[in-house]
Amino acid sequence: MxxxxxxxxxxxxxxxxxxxxxxxxxxxxxxxxxxxxxxxxxxxxxxxxxxxxxxxxxxxxxxxxxxxxxxxxxxxxxxxxxxxxxxxxxxxxxxxxxxxxxxxxxxxxxxxxxxxxxxxxxxxxxxxxxxxxxxxxxxxxxxxxxxxxxxxxxxxTPLVTEEELRTLMNVGEEEGLIEHEEREMIEGIFSFGDTLAREVMVPRVNIVSLDADDTLDTALALVIDRGHSRIPVYRETIDQVVGLLYAKDLLAALRDGVRDIALERLVRPAYYVPETMKVDALLRDLQARKVHMAIIVDEYGGTAGLVTIEDLIEEIVGEIQDEYDTEERLVQTVADGELLVDALVPIADLNELTGIEISSDESDRIGGFVYERLGRVPTVGDVVELHGISIEVLSVQGLRPRQLRIRYQPQLALEISSAGEEAEKPNDEPT
Structure with a gap:
């Protein structure tokens, strides 16, 4: 027994x-x-x-x-x-x-x-x-x-944590079970809920817009030149957006022979959201409202930028380009440890690409970081030198930097803080 x-x-x-x-x-x-x-x-x-x-x-x-x-x-x-x-x-x-x-x-x-x-x-x-x-x-x-x-x-207690999923994902890529692009997409989903609207928006200085007093012919020329299907229309300044002009509404008016109508008569209401809104909530709102574009406003009620559904989806699947898009290379490798960078490149993307660690409490993009370090309007030739990294202003557009040259030491872990260091610039005139 x-x-x-x-x-x-x-x-x-x-x-x-x-x-x-x-x-x-x-x-x-x-x-x-x-x-x-x-x-x-x-x-x-x-x-x-x-x-x-x-x-x-x-x-x-x-x-x-x-x-x-x-x-x-x-x-x-x-x-x-x-x-x-x-x-x-x-x-x-x-x-x-x-x-x-x-x-x-x-x-x-x-x-x-x-x-x-x-x-x-x-x-x-x-x-x-x-x-x-x-x-x-x-x-x-x-x-x-x-x-x-x-x-x-x-x-x-959750059965599986996010860190465990990330580890499984990395192991899956190493063993060939998932492709690199698939892993990047999953990473995009993980970070999607933590991303703010201001991090993915088109900045106000890059917004393609129309004045409410512009003619329909002017609007048509802009639509043809830029290829956008929706364009913000403002009165006096971009901070006073009165609505969005849809290309299909413009074409319908021109087809009917209406050319002397005020542009403001054709616009549709714009959807406004704060720049601190999480992009996952923003995507749900856009889907619920059946709109494709939102105007991002700052804490003072001014226009900070705009974001489209395509911008949000690109955070997950990567850059989306159709046959009419012209590819803009935001980051170009000149040599080992030397890059030509558009000033609008996000700091987080630059950190991931180069392995350096630039941090800023005030700026999300590398151009804003340079602006912050200089403490004034950048000019061509200005250089920010920090811990072996050189950021040189190659061109400016209006009051902001446009293209930068970055030199750094590859394979070196660096941490750059936006406080406590002084920027250097050549050709500064003594005060």
């Missing part, structure tokens, strides 16, 4: 190992398909997976109980032989557990985890119900210590 008891304990351990392996490796797609077909066992599996704490608690209780019982039976069986027999019995029990109750069941389950999960769903569900008092007692015993240590209930 004692031998039978040990064998039953090994069977229980093999059962829990099989259940655990099956539920971990089951195909979510297959499970969803079975749920859609109304498969009753699939509903049991889904219910267990949606309550992982009770499911895991059942596995733990069965494992602990079976292990204790098997150990007791083994010690009782080997007791007459003395300590050495008992020690030998425990070693044999350990080997039996590892081989017969762990390795072998899991190897068999991995051949078809979906079928195994469906087959074992009802038994483990019944055991979960039978062990409910012990699970409740375990929960109320452990929960206070969990809250004391982590400050929250253990049942609220």
């Amino acid at each position: 004692v031998v039978v008891g040990v064998a039953l304990c090994l069977l229980v351990l093999a059962f829990t190992s099989s259940v655990d392996a099956a539920f971990i490796n089951i195909s979510r797609h297959r499970l969803n398909t079975l749920l859609a077909e109304g498969q009753s066992r699939a509903r049991v599996v889904s219910r267990l997976m949606n309550d992982p704490y009770r499911f895991k608690a059942t596995i733990i209780l069965l494992n602990v109980g079976a292990t204790i019982a098997a150990t007791a039976f083994t010690l009782y069986l080997a007791g007459p032989g003395g300590v050495w027999w008992q020690l030998g019995g425990l070693v044999l029990l350990l080997v039996a557990i590892l081989v017969l109750s762990e390795a072998l069941p899991k190897a068999l389950v991995l051949r078809n985890p979906d079928a195994t999960a469906l087959r074992l769903a009802r038994p483990i569900s019944m055991l979960t119900a039978l062990l409910w008092p012990l699970i409740w007692l375990l929960d109320h015993t452990v929960a206070p210590f969990t809250r004391m240590i982590s400050g929250k209930n253990g049942t609220d």
Whole structure:
């Protein structure tokens, strides 16, 4: 009878190992398909997976109980032989557990985890119900210590963290399971919810716009020249956007022979959002309102820039270009450690590309960083020198830098702070 008891304990351990392996490796797609077909066992599996704490608690209780019982039976069986027999019995029990109750069941389950999960769903569900008092007692015993240590209930802990997903993603790329572009897209999704509208917007100085007093012919020429389907229309200054001119509305008016109508009569209402709005919320709003463009306003109510649905999607899938777009190379490699950079390149993108670490509390783009360091309007030839990195202004447009030359030491980890350093510039006249 004692031998039978040990064998039953090994069977229980093999059962829990099989259940655990099956539920971990089951195909979510297959499970969803079975749920859609109304498969009753699939509903049991889904219910267990949606309550992982009770499911895991059942596995733990069965494992602990079976292990204790098997150990007791083994010690009782080997007791007459003395300590050495008992020690030998425990070693044999350990080997039996590892081989017969762990390795072998899991190897068999991995051949078809979906079928195994469906087959074992009802038994483990019944055991979960039978062990409910012990699970409740375990929960109320452990929960206070969990809250004391982590400050929250253990049942609220996510099954998979973002860091774990990133690690799996990197391993998948290294092993060739996912392409580099796919990994970049997933990274874009992770960072999407943390990105602000001001980080992806077209700055106000780059907005293509029309004055409300412009003629329809002027508007048509701008649409043809720039290829935009929506253009902001302002009165007096870009801070007073009165609406958006749709190219299709303009073409319809011209087709009907209407050329003397005021441009403001054709505009549609603009959608305004603060520059601190998260882009995931902005995308949902644009979809809900069925609009493709939003005007970004700063804390003073002035126009900071604009953003389109395409800009938001590009944060996930990368640059989107159609057959009419002219490709602009924002970053050009001149030599190892030397780049020509558009001043509108985001600092975060430049850091990722070069491996340097530029940080600024005030600016999101490298041109703004240069402006911040100089403390005045940049001119051609100005240079910012910091920790072995040289940022030279090659051209300006109006009051802002347009193109920069960056020289740095490749492979060197650098950290540049926007505070506490003085910028140097050649040809400065003494004050």
